[in-house]
Amino acid sequence: MEKLDRQTVRDMLLQAKENKSLTWPKLAGEIERSPVYTAMLVYGYGQATEHEADALLMTLDLPLGLKPILTKIPHRQPAQPWPPTDPFIYRFYEAIMLYGPVYKDVANEMFGDGIMSAIDMSVDIQKIEEPAGVPRMVVTLNGKWLQYKKF
Numbered sequence: 001m002e003k004l005d006r007q008t009v010r011d012m013l014l015q016a017k018e019n020k021s022l023t024w025p026k027l028a029g030e031i032e033r034s035p036v037y038t039a040m041l042v043y044g045y046g047q048a049t050e051h052e053a054d055a056l057l058m059t060l061d062l063p064l065g066l067k068p069i070l071t072k073i074p075h076r077q078p079a080q081p082w083p084p085t086d087p088f089i090y091r092f093y094e095a096i097m098l099y100g101p102v103y104k105d106v107a108n109e110m111f112g113d114g115i116m117s118a119i120d121m122s123v124d125i126q127k128i129e130e131p132a133g134v135p136r137m138v139v140t141l142n143g144k145w146l147q148y149k150k151f
Contacts, residue, residue, distance in 0.1 A: 006044040009069045013042045016060035031055040036123045047073050107145075116143035 004012075017027060024035035031038055031052045040046040041056065048056065053070040057063070084090045096103075107116070121143035128136050 004066065004069060006069060006074065009066055010042065010044050012062060012066070013056065013060060016062055017042070020060065022059070027056070027059060030059040034122070034124065036125060041070065043079075044074055045076055047071060111145045112147060114145055114147040116141070117146050118143060120144035 024039055027042075028035040028038040031041075032055075033041075033052065037046065038056075041048045041052060048070040050067075050071060053067045054064070056070065057066055080086065080089055084093055108114070121141060124138075124140040124142070126138040126140075128138055130136050
């Protein structure tokens with residue numbers, strides 16, 4: 001197999017997911033992880049375990065020769081231009097830019113001087129209806145609180 005990069009493998013995985021009409025929850029079930037974590041692996045932002053890589057490739061009917069790329073430590077860098085051009089992604093930035101100081105002040109009052117880890121974090125996305133018939137998205141960022149060290 002020719003030498004492939006992460007972008008090419010990401011495109012192959014996404015195309016196979018689409019061809020098989022798989023949802024993120026279904027694919028996540030195959031690797032025993034959450035949908036967001038599974039998408040993170042497919043997009044190349046995480047390092048798959050041997051089991052996760054095998055399960056992804058078998059489920060998507062892709063060659064096991066892609067496994068070294070999935071199990072390699074990724075180089076994490078933003079995938080979006082600044083400012084983001086996709087309206088969905090821009091709205092996340094907008095929420096942080098507008099309300100970031102509020103979130104920080106409330107968090108610091110609750111936890112003290114520190115930050116939320118983006119490394120020791122889980123993310124969940126849920127769909128609810130509130131009121132009935134009106135779809136709403138709930139995003140939960142569950143990160144470890146890191147106190148600033150005194151020295």
